[in-house]
Amino acid sequence: AQKVTQAQTEISVVEKEDVTLDCVYETRDTTYYLFWYKQPPSGELVFLIRRNSFDEQNEISGRYSWNFQKSTSSFNFTITASQVVDSAVYFCALTREEWTSDKLIFGTGTRLQVFP
Amino acid sequence: DTAVSQTPKYLVTQMGNDKSIKCEQNLGHDTMYWYKQDSKKFLKIMFSYNNKELIINETVPNRFSPKSPDKAHLNLHINSLELGDSAVYFCASSQGSGTSGSLDEQFFGPGTRLTVL
Numbered sequence: 372a373q374k375v376t377q378a379q380t381e382i383s384v385v386e387k388e389d390v391t392l393d394c395v396y397e398t399r400d401t402t403y404y405l406f407w408y409k410q411p412p413s414g415e416l417v418f419l420i421r422r423n424s425f426d427e428q429n430e431i432s433g434r435y436s437w438n439f440q441k442s443t444s445s446f447n448f449t450i451t452a453s454q455v456v457d458s459a460v461y462f463c464a465l466t467r468e469e470w471t472s473d474k475l476i477f478g479t480g481t482r483l484q485v486f487p
Numbered sequence: 488d489t490a491v492s493q494t495p496k497y498l499v500t501q502m503g504n505d506k507s508i509k510c511e512q513n514l515g516h517d518t519m520y521w522y523k524q525d526s527k528k529f530l531k532i533m534f535s536y537n538n539k540e541l542i543i544n545e546t547v548p549n550r551f552s553p554k555s556p557d558k559a560h561l562n563l564h565i566n567s568l569e570l571g572d573s574a575v576y577f578c579a580s581s582q583g584s585g586t587s588g589s590l591d592e593q594f595f596g597p598g599t600r601l602t603v604l
Contacts, residue, residue, distance in 0.1 A: 416577060417595075
């Protein structure tokens with residue numbers, strides 16, 4: 372069975388702190404994809420990153436970075452020098468290649484609050 | 488230009504009523520989805536359509552019926568609304584249909600907050 376666990380329900384930090392959001396997944400598939408989405412207070416879902424299971428290279432995009440480790444089935448997300456605009460709920464998601472459509476299994480989300 | 492749009496944004500209605508939520512995408516995507524986000528923010532897929540055909544139908548009550556008049560639209564009709572249907576419903580679309588190498592990101596609509604009184 373596929374499952375995504377985001378153990379941190381809520382994280383509060385002060386601006387400029389670095390913060391890491393954890394994501395642990397379960398799957399028996401050898402080919403799968405992992406995603407991170409951001410849901411700001413306005414409610415829409417914003418795509419952040421997609422990573423396939425064969426690419427364990429860490430990714431950096433501005434203040435965002437992702438650490439994919441198959442050995443621990445984790446795909447953690449770090450925000451460096453956090454800003455108030457980073458306040459949102461962040462979802463990690465998983466999908467398997469064999470599904471006939473892009474069915475995403477979401478984690479329960481981590482609410483990040485960044486205080487000035 | 489809005490990529491995935493949903494109407495209405497807010498919907499407040501009484502138990503037992505029938506209501507519809509509309510979704511349209513102007514991205515030329517082949518696949519569209521409906522997700523339900525409950526009060527605890529948990530997101531779960533409900534339906535997926537690829538080129539107007541139902542692909543995914545999760546364990547959702549029969550009171551929920553998706554309708555896809557064309558591949559740019561996927562509407563959600565809900566009969567006999569219940570209190571537990573209160574949630575935010577997200578429509579999404581993607582280009583891919585799940586074949587190898589074509590798993591594209593999903594673009595989400597702004598969501599429809601449904602409140603059943």
